[in-house]
Amino acid sequence: MIILLAAMLTDNFVLSKFMGICPFLGVSKKLDSATGMGLAVTFVMICATLVTYPIHHGILVPNELEYLDTVVFIMVIALFVQLVETMLKKCIPSLYSSLGVYLPLITTNCAVLGVTVLNIDNGYSFVQSIVNALGGGLGFMLSLVIFSGVRKKMEYADIPETFKGVPATLIAASIVSVSFMGFSGLFN
Amino acid sequence: MADKKMSLGHELTKGIIKENPTLVMLLGMCPTLAVTTQAKNGIGMGLATTFVLLGSNIVTSALRKVIPDKVRIPSFIVIIASFVTLIGFLLEGFVPDLYDSLGIYLTLITVNCIIFGRAEMFASKNGVVASACDAIGMGIGFTLALFLMGSVREIIGAGQWMGMDIPVIHDNPMLLFIMPAGGFFTLGVIIAAVNKLSNKKPPQELGCSGCPHAETCGKAGDCQ
Numbered sequence: 001m002i003i004l005l006a007a008m009l010t011d012n013f014v015l016s017k018f019m020g021i022c023p024f025l026g027v028s029k030k031l032d033s034a035t036g037m038g039l040a041v042t043f044v045m046i047c048a049t050l051v052t053y054p055i056h057h058g059i060l061v062p063n064e065l066e067y068l069d070t071v072v073f074i075m076v077i078a079l080f081v082q083l084v085e086t087m088l089k090k091c092i093p094s095l096y097s098s099l100g101v102y103l104p105l106i107t108t109n110c111a112v113l114g115v116t117v118l119n120i121d122n123g124y125s126f127v128q129s130i131v132n133a134l135g136g137g138l139g140f141m142l143s144l145v146i147f148s149g150v151r152k153k154m155e156y157a158d159i160p161e162t163f164k165g166v167p168a169t170l171i172a173a174s175i176v177s178v179s180f181m182g183f184s185g186l187f188n
Numbered sequence: 189m190a191d192k193k194m195s196l197g198h199e200l201t202k203g204i205i206k207e208n209p210t211l212v213m214l215l216g217m218c219p220t221l222a223v224t225t226q227a228k229n230g231i232g233m234g235l236a237t238t239f240v241l242l243g244s245n246i247v248t249s250a251l252r253k254v255i256p257d258k259v260r261i262p263s264f265i266v267i268i269a270s271f272v273t274l275i276g277f278l279l280e281g282f283v284p285d286l287y288d289s290l291g292i293y294l295t296l297i298t299v300n301c302i303i304f305g306r307a308e309m310f311a312s313k314n315g316v317v318a319s320a321c322d323a324i325g326m327g328i329g330f331t332l333a334l335f336l337m338g339s340v341r342e343i344i345g346a347g348q349w350m351g352m353d354i355p356v357i358h359d360n361p362m363l364l365f366i367m368p369a370g371g372f373f374t375l376g377v378i379i380a381a382v383n384k385l386s387n388k389k390p391p392q393e394l395g396c397s398g399c400p401h402a403e404t405c406g407k408a409g410d411c412q
Contacts, residue, residue, distance in 0.1 A: 016368045018222040019296070025217070067277070070295050071269040078262055107261075110218050110299040117295050162384045163376075166214060170376030177369040 003128055007135025009183040013111045014143040015176065020111035024144060025169060034148040038141025042134065044084065044106050045115050048077050049133040052116045053126055073116050081107045111140055147176055196321050203325030209302045210333035211382045216302035220334060221371040222293050227350055230338030232286040234331025236275050236294065241303050241330075242323040243271040248311040249319035255312075264307045265298070272298045302330060333378075340374050341365045 013019045020041070028034050052073050060066050085103045088096040106112055115136045119129035150172050159168045209215045216237075223233045247267050255263045276294055279287040287294070297303065306326055311319040343349050345365030364370050 018218050018368065018371065021217040021221060067273060070273050070276075070298055071266065074265050074269050074298055075262070078265055107265075110296045113299050114292060114296060117292055121292065163380045167376040167380035167383070170372045170379065174369045174372035174376065177367075177372055178364075181367065181369065 003124075003131050004135040004138075007132050008139035008142065009180065012139040012143055012180055013114065013136050014140055015173075015180045017114070019114040020109050020140060023109055024140075024147065025166075025173070028144050028148045029151055031145065031148045031152075034144040035141065038137070038144045040103055041106055041109065041111065041140050042137025044077070044081060044103070045112055045133040045137040045140075046130060047084065048073075048080055048112055048116050049119060049129050051076055051080060053119065053129050056120050069117065069120065070113075074113060077112055077116070078107050111136065143176070143180070147173065150176060196318065199318050199321040200325045203322065203327070203329040204332065205329070207326075208329040208333060208382075209305075209326050210330055211379055212386075213305075214379075215305055216300045216330065217375075218296065219293050219300060220337060221368070221375060223290060224334055224337040224341055224371065224374075225345070225366045226289075226342045227335055227338035229286070229289050230334035230336075231331060232279075232283070233290060233293065234327070234334045236279065236290070237297055237300060237302065237330055238324070238327025239275050240268065240271045240297050241306060241327050242320060243274075244268045244303055244307055245311040245319040245323035246316055247271075248307045249314060249316050252312045260308075260312065264304060264312075268303055268307070269298045302326065337371075337374055337378065340378070341370060345370060 007013075011017060014021065014024045023037055023041075055072060055076065056066075056069065060068060060072065081103050085096075088103075115133050119132055122132075124132060151169065154168060154172060157168075163171070203209065207213060210217075210220050219233055219237070223229045244264070244267050248264060251263075251267075272295065275297075276287075279290070279294065306322065310322050314322070339349060344362050345367075347353060347361040362370075365374065
């Protein structure tokens with residue numbers, strides 16, 4: 001439980017670990033696409049953890065191949081994203097039409113690789129890893145949804161010419177990040 | 189011959205200012221924000237990325253006729269991940285301090301969009317020498333941007349620069365600047381300054397042209 005809340009709030013992937021900034025800035029313009037992306041990331045994070053954890057502890061550690069983590073994990077994630085996409089297309093077309101477009105983007109989302117590597121680095125157990133992935137994904141979605149609201153307001157704001165576009169977005173992100181700092185110290 | 193030299197020089201220098209990967213093309217934001225709490229870390233991250241970029245660009249461009257188009261993205265990822273593992277070993281062996289302070293972000297070089305974007309946009313279409321020049325130029329541009337970010341944040345946030353104390357600020361540092369919020373703020377202000385100096389219309393959208401998924405993303409209606 002503590003891991004879940006900590007991953008969601010205090011160690012929020014986007015706002016305090018800076019993972020997945022590209023989708024955070026790119027897909028947070030509209031509320032529904034932010035929710036879709038958030039759901040897709042949460043889903044892939046949990047599935048990737050389910051697959052990479054046994055691989056690390058079952059195959060790589062006994063053979064003393066831990067240094068291959070990066071290569072193996074990224075391959076697993078890439079394969080997995082492809083697999084999920086194909087399966088959704090065949091089995092649940094309605095879900096595919098809402099999430100499908102975000103799936104290919106997730107392969108290069110550092111939050112997904114980040115969460116699998118962090119689970120190993122922190123020495124979490126299997127259940128803890130899954131909870132951490134769930135919290136990370138929900139936290140990602142939370143910050144995307146909050147930020148899409150902020151951006152909607154920003155469209156009507158009168159911003160100086162030089163700051164228009166990306167700089168203003170980044171400064172807004174900074175203010176949202178300050179509000180998340182309020183959660184720090186909630187858990188030890 | 190002179191013509192060819194000129195264009196190689198162009199590949200080398202364009203990454204530093206005109207097409208600076210971080211400040212103009214807005215690629216590779218995650219490491220830019222995460223490791224720049226100190227100028228030293230910024231340089232370390234920049235050099236590590238340059239190394240990976242150089243290696244992956246050379247290999248990708250050498251193999252560009254062998255790799256079938258359909259599996260090019262997984263192939264690029266494997267090439268990049270191999271070089272990341274390599275630099276991880278080198279840093280752990282020779283500069284353990286830096287290895288510790290970069291931590292997980294070293295692994296995350298694998299998914300840095302600069303490297304992926306350059307492999308897709310440049311190395312898969314150009315010769316080995318041109319790709320190597322492109323990689324060095326982009327790497328230097330990235331390192332400079334990270335150094336700049338790191339310096340600003342370290343001076344204001346900790347009152348130090350490269351380990352030296354700076355009078356006055358050192359007594360009352362603004363801690364906020366080395367926290368995540370300060371990272372977003374500093375990058376926003378630096379990009380605004382670059383816009384002002386280069387005196388052109390600011391980019392309204394993120395660097396979608398550099399994104400290997402621009403096509404798919406366009407379908408989501410967020411990226412033009």
